Structures are given as C-alpha cells and as structure tokens.
Amino acid sequence: MEWVYIEDLSDYIGRKVEVRGWLYNKRSSGKIRFFLLRDGTGILQGTVYSPDKEHPLFKVYDELTQESSLILRGEIREDKRAAGGYEMTIDDIEVLQIAEEYPITPKEHGTPFLMDHRHLWLRSQKQHAVLQIRTELVRAIRDFFDGRGFRLMDTPILTPSACEGTTTLFETEYFDQKAYLSQSGQLYNEATAMAFGKVYCFGPTFRAEKSKTRKHLIEFWMVEPEVAFAELADIKRLGEDLIIYIIERVLENSQPELDILERDTRLLEKIKKPFPQITYEEAIRLLNEKGNTMQFGDDFGAPEETLLSELHDSPVCVTHFPAKIKAFYMQPDELRPDLVLGLDILASEGYGEIIGGGQRIHDLALLEEKIKEHKLPREAYEWYIDLRKFGSVPHSGFGMGVERMLSWLCKIKHIRETLPFPRLLYRIYP
Amino acid sequence: MEWVYIEDLSDYIGRKVEVRGWLYNKRSSGKIRFFLLRDGTGILQGTVYSPDKEHPLFKVYDELTQESSLILRGEIREDKRAAGGYEMTIDDIEVLQIAEEYPITPKEHGTPFLMDHRHLWLRSQKQHAVLQIRTELVRAIRDFFDGRGFRLMDTPILTPSACEGTTTLFETEYFDQKAYLSQSGQLYNEATAMAFGKVYCFGPTFRAEKSKTRKHLIEFWMVEPEVAFAELADIKRLGEDLIIYIIERVLENSQPELDILERDTRLLEKIKKPFPQITYEEAIRLLNEKGNTMQFGDDFGAPEETLLSELHDSPVCVTHFPAKIKAFYMQPDELRPDLVLGLDILASEGYGEIIGGGQRIHDLALLEEKIKEHKLPREAYEWYIDLRKFGSVPHSGFGMGVERMLSWLCKIKHIRETLPFPRLLYRIYP
Numbered sequence: 001m002e003w004v005y006i007e008d009l010s011d012y013i014g015r016k017v018e019v020r021g022w023l024y025n026k027r028s029s030g031k032i033r034f035f036l037l038r039d040g041t042g043i044l045q046g047t048v049y050s051p052d053k054e055h056p057l058f059k060v061y062d063e064l065t066q067e068s069s070l071i072l073r074g075e076i077r078e079d080k081r082a083a084g085g086y087e088m089t090i091d092d093i094e095v096l097q098i099a100e101e102y103p104i105t106p107k108e109h110g111t112p113f114l115m116d117h118r119h120l121w122l123r124s125q126k127q128h129a130v131l132q133i134r135t136e137l138v139r140a141i142r143d144f145f146d147g148r149g150f151r152l153m154d155t156p157i158l159t160p161s162a163c164e165g166t167t168t169l170f171e172t173e174y175f176d177q178k179a180y181l182s183q184s185g186q187l188y189n190e191a192t193a194m195a196f197g198k199v200y201c202f203g204p205t206f207r208a209e210k211s212k213t214r215k216h217l218i219e220f221w222m223v224e225p226e227v228a229f230a231e232l233a234d235i236k237r238l239g240e241d242l243i244i245y246i247i248e249r250v251l252e253n254s255q256p257e258l259d260i261l262e263r264d265t266r267l268l269e270k271i272k273k274p275f276p277q278i279t280y281e282e283a284i285r286l287l288n289e290k291g292n293t294m295q296f297g298d299d300f301g302a303p304e305e306t307l308l309s310e311l312h313d314s315p316v317c318v319t320h321f322p323a324k325i326k327a328f329y330m331q332p333d334e335l336r337p338d339l340v341l342g343l344d345i346l347a348s349e350g351y352g353e354i355i356g357g358g359q360r361i362h363d364l365a366l367l368e369e370k371i372k373e374h375k376l377p378r379e380a381y382e383w384y385i386d387l388r389k390f391g392s393v394p395h396s397g398f399g400m401g402v403e404r405m406l407s408w409l410c411k412i413k414h415i416r417e418t419l420p421f422p423r424l425l426y427r428i429y430p
Numbered sequence: 431m432e433w434v435y436i437e438d439l440s441d442y443i444g445r446k447v448e449v450r451g452w453l454y455n456k457r458s459s460g461k462i463r464f465f466l467l468r469d470g471t472g473i474l475q476g477t478v479y480s481p482d483k484e485h486p487l488f489k490v491y492d493e494l495t496q497e498s499s500l501i502l503r504g505e506i507r508e509d510k511r512a513a514g515g516y517e518m519t520i521d522d523i524e525v526l527q528i529a530e531e532y533p534i535t536p537k538e539h540g541t542p543f544l545m546d547h548r549h550l551w552l553r554s555q556k557q558h559a560v561l562q563i564r565t566e567l568v569r570a571i572r573d574f575f576d577g578r579g580f581r582l583m584d585t586p587i588l589t590p591s592a593c594e595g596t597t598t599l600f601e602t603e604y605f606d607q608k609a610y611l612s613q614s615g616q617l618y619n620e621a622t623a624m625a626f627g628k629v630y631c632f633g634p635t636f637r638a639e640k641s642k643t644r645k646h647l648i649e650f651w652m653v654e655p656e657v658a659f660a661e662l663a664d665i666k667r668l669g670e671d672l673i674i675y676i677i678e679r680v681l682e683n684s685q686p687e688l689d690i691l692e693r694d695t696r697l698l699e700k701i702k703k704p705f706p707q708i709t710y711e712e713a714i715r716l717l718n719e720k721g722n723t724m725q726f727g728d729d730f731g732a733p734e735e736t737l738l739s740e741l742h743d744s745p746v747c748v749t750h751f752p753a754k755i756k757a758f759y760m761q762p763d764e765l766r767p768d769l770v771l772g773l774d775i776l777a778s779e780g781y782g783e784i785i786g787g788g789q790r791i792h793d794l795a796l797l798e799e800k801i802k803e804h805k806l807p808r809e810a811y812e813w814y815i816d817l818r819k820f821g822s823v824p825h826s827g828f829g830m831g832v833e834r835m836l837s838w839l840c841k842i843k844h845i846r847e848t849l850p851f852p853r854l855l856y857r858i859y860p
Contacts, residue, residue: 040627069821119621191549197470383860391452391499430813
C-alpha cells in the first residue's frame, strides 16, 4: 500500500493508502473512535466505527498515548468538517511505539521548561507553524534574489579580522593563529560583487552580545545582497522590493499557519512601496516632537524604533546617519561629510530594524583615511583596499536578519521561537 | 538610458542601452577599436569605428588598463561572431577608474600568489565559471528538497557537544561554558524530522583537521536530509535521485561554464540509477582482487575510493560497514550486529565520497547501550535519547558535501577553487 503524506491526500480521495505519523489526539463518541494523526505535513483524522465494544482497534485506541508512533491504513474520504478536509476510514493500525507520558501538556509551562524540551516543543502546533513560515520565508528570499540574477556567493564564517569591533566576537584557535566567527559577509561580498556584478550571501552570523532582550539571538541567519554600481537610492528600492515580495509570498502560501498563529494580516496587506523615507535628523526632530529626548549622535533604541514605526503603515527607511556612529566603510554624503549614506529599514508594528546597509566607500584615498582614523590594522584590510585600486565603482548593499523578519511576519513576542534550536545568552542546550 | 546586464541583452537588440563593468580586454584593428567588457553576468564586445585617428574614444582606448571600471553606451546588435552573440556600437564611454597595473596576468602564477589575491582571482574566467556552477548546484539542491516537500530546518553552528569526537573540533567560549563549531546538523535533524516528517539543513560545517589534501577544506557547506520512517534502502534512493537531479540541472543550465572548464560531460551523461550497490565486505574482496591490501576494519582511503569508483560509470553505493569504524548512532544490521546500516556514495572519476549517511538507531535501550559503550556523556545526549521515548520511528538521512560534489561536476583538481574564500590549513586570508 502506498505511503502518502497528509499534505498530498487530495490526490488520493477514494483510495486506500498508508499514513505514518504520531498520535496528536484521540477521542471517542459512542461507537466511533477518532484518531488524530500528525505526520509533520498536516493532521489527519482517522475513524474506526464498530458496534462491537471488543473491536481490536478499540483496544489499540485505549492503549495509545500522545505522540505514540503509528501507521494508519485505510480509505481517504473528503470531509469538509475534518481538520485538513480529509478523513480516513481506518482498516488497520500498526503501532510502532507507545510513547512514554508526554511532558508537554495543554496546561501552561514556563519558558525554561519549554526551552529545555525544545526538541519536543517543536511538535506543538504554534511552534510548528512559525518554523513552517520560516521555510517559506527563506525560500522567498532565495527566489527573489535568484530571480533577479543575483549570484549566491557563500562567504566564510571563520575570519581573521573583525567587521565591526571585536568585543562581540566569538574567538577560536585556527591552527597557529586566532580566528573569529563572522558577523557579516559584507566585506567579502564587495569582492564577489566586483567579480559577479550582483551577489548575495546567506548564512549564520554570530554576536557574542550580553544582551537578553526579546529581539536578540547569539546566532542568527542573515541575507546580504551587494550590488556593484548601485547607490543608496538603488539599494533602498531593492530592500523595499524584497520586503514586499516576502510579504506577498507568505500571505499567498502560509495562510493556514498565519491562522494558527492568529496573525491579523490586514496590517501586512496594507504595506505599499515606496516606503516613507526620512533622514536621521528628521527622525530626531519627529521623536523630539513626541517627547523623546534623543539627540544627534545617539543610536536608535527600541523605544525610538517603535515610535518611528508607529507613524506609518509601511516600514520606514531612515538614511543619512552621523558618520561617528556608523562603520568605517560607509560612504559620506557629498554635501554633509559628517553624515553617511547609510540605510536602516524599520519594520512596522514596533518590530524594529530589519534591514541595515547603505553605500560603501569606493574612493581609495578616502578608504585608507578611514581605516587609519578607525585605527584598524591595515595589513588585515589590504585585500579590501585592493578592490579600490582595480576598477573601483560605487556599490551598495544591506543585511536582513531572517529571524527579525520572521518575528514580525508571525507577530510573535520573542525571537527565540524563530529557530528550531535558538542560541541565547547562557542557553546552548539542546 | 537603461542600465542593462549583459546576460539580458537578447531583449535589447536594436536599442540603445548602458552596460556597466570592467575592461576585460581590448584590441585594435585599423580603424576599429574593440572593448571587451565584463559585468559579472557575461562579456560584451563594444566597437568604435572611426577614420579619424584623433577620435576622442580612441584616446580613451589608449588609456584604459585591464579591470578599469567604465560605462559603455550604445546600440546592441546581434553578432554571431562575437563572444556572447551580441555587440555594441559604442556612442559614449564613461570611465570611472583607470585601474592600477593588474597583478594577475595570462602568465603562470604560483598557487600561493593566486590564493593571496583570491579577491581578484575570482574575476578570472575559470574561477568565475566554477562559482557560477556552484550557484546553480546550490539552487538545484534546494529545489530538489523543496520540491519533494522537505522542510528546511536550520540547525545551530554553536553546539555544546560533539557528534563525532572532539579532536577535530573548533572550540570557543560561550559566555560561562565551552561551545564547539558544528560538524553536522544530523542530531538536530533527527529531532526536527520527528516534528516535520522530512527535513533538511544546509549550512557551513567545520573540521579542524590537520590534513592538507586536494579534497579537504576546514570550512565547507553540507546539505543533510533526514526522513522519519525511512530505512536504508529509502535513503539510498533519495541520494541517487538527488545526484541524478543535480547532474541534469547542471548539464541543462551550466553548459557555457562547463565548456569554459573544458569539462568532458559524456561521463556525467552516462550516469543512470539505480547505482551499483555493494557491501563493505564485497568492496574489500574486490579491492583485494585488484591487489589492494585493505582488511576488514580499515576505512577507505583515497586509493581505495578511486579503485572502487573506476569499476563503474555511475557512482557506487557502499553499505554495511563494521560498527567499530562508524558513529554510535548507526543502526546495526539485524543478522550481522557487527555491521551497521551505513551508506557511502562514491563519486565516479575518482572524486571520492560525496554522500555519507545511513539508518539511525531508533530503539531506546540500544541507543543507551551505544552511548555507554562509546563513553559519551549521557547528560549531553538526554534530549537526543528523548526522541526514542516519545514515538520513536526508524529514520535515516545523509550528508552531501557541496564542495566535493562541485569538484566532481567541474572535474577540478583542487577543492580550494570551489568556494569564493576557501579556508585551508594555515590559510585564512583573505
């Protein structure tokens, strides 16, 4: 008999098949026993009807505990009332294992307990839905870039030098020297962009930050496009297009999961491009009008990001930051050299920065000056400087944090639910 | 004027466009000057014709050095003789930067020199072609799994325990404890497979191995599927299907790059499934017949893999390895408990192991026994043991090394060319 996944059952109506999975729930009603089976792709209700109280499958029913593994065999019927829209009339049940008493119950569990049982918590409906949307999100990101001719260029995790300071870096011994876990593939992207025109990297990045907030992970995935010949305005449009594309794809393909999460999607549907764009200085003026005391030279914190994002339905683009709060490689504004052509995109609904990037310095002398000014070891950046000697061009890029984006899409409170096995401050198990 | 990429020129015949890139080469012939421009997506020949020796664009021609950055503007014409099939009649050239003398010349360079200049070497035709095929390979792998309903489940890089011994692990401080860089997402995949049915992870992995061979990288990408309810034969078929799919996709979409690499693809075209399957013991018998002295309990080395792969046109599947040379989690054979249901797939043409995997232990008592036997710290594996308590099912999976696969597809001699910035023994720059 053919083994079929629940998500494919629509092709098997009226046919006898085998479905393999785990008991999600069971109930009885008079002469019927209902078996709810999950197989990872959906939930199927299987039924056994018998006037005989001693029916052997009734005994199986009595023995089965939550998460027991089993194979159901029987005929698939369409049934609008059933979860998923299909039902199986069970002929036969093969039990693989009666599960021990399952530790996760419908009652409230504390977060430490759930995180200790993350390997099982993943099976719960809401956790399952978030990670299912993650799968769609990642695929949407890749389709977006692949469809626009971007070349995937995997950048190394083990790096000899730091992109943005060393205090938040994980360090390791690399044979006879020190190496650090990458916080960004950007510098490497700049090299591959000069070879391939438009590139992206997409991999895990690391921040050894002692911050315990709802928005921070120690290890997270980031997608970073870089485009040769692109300037700030080009990369802003690319970021907008990416966000719009992701939202459309998730609304199109993940509605069942968004329903499980009770995500009100009307706010997502309202998002239109172009996104409102303000400069850092305009942002400060707006914040001060609202009573916030942020001053020129301060970085946005969570309260500032929330205030700014509440002004509009769509995400907000902030540009032209003070050079002194941004990285050494950022292109200064021509008329205001104290400002750089940086770009932050803040998600709506208070979810904070989802995109950070901007235009990079392409002038050799200026880059050399900035490396000196920031007291960076020139020899470590020799190759990066080379890119300004052999056909330098204006170029821009950004990074988008996958987990931040997913938190917003799902409107979940804590970023720890956006990865199967999140790495948090002091949390590395399981 | 519209900025267009060279790979899209077929849509712009007869139109005036702008192409941005770098001077790849130039030549002159009487009253014509030829500019070969690369933009990362292709190479375009632009021409300037003039009877006037003092034509301003002739002066530009004289000044331009290799890899100078420029913008060409002019009309696109179809021209079968030109590289890429199109030519531009140049109206105007905007020079962004005259490049310094380019260090990589057509003459032979030593490998250390090229590796020190990897950020520029990437622009060379052959390096470009290999990485272009890498982009196609990665996309093919993702399309294969996504198309079959596998859920992408990113597994952590920072892990508290080791999958296969600690001698080849990179170690780092994780706040108050030690962490190691992951060598495999498999154990985590086993948890997500029980939640999602069929999953894969796809990310960088690390081996702090002091081996300096043509086949080893310190940091490499691995795709690892895991399927609940799958047994050895199922996972063997999955591996075959994956390899066949990748080859078909690369032959279909990467022919220009394979031509640049002068890859004879006839051997790839011959590959058919099912692949020949032999047991480890049969492999030893075959090797001994050929004069190789390998004995039961030895691991395959490069000479053995090469000998075995030469026996067939298609890759060879080897199964049923001695338990003592394999990992603790491998399912023993029912009739021969000294053997485990492992699976190695050896590429043809001597490229060695590209897939390694097999069936995992699903019995609780047996797993506990193996953990004890291998002297592993039980507390670190408590969550992994849990998976055998709550609806345990037979399950199987494997890992495929992307760079090994790419080396074979491109038939390149050294694996260092398969990544933009490879990490090798003592090599972490640039």
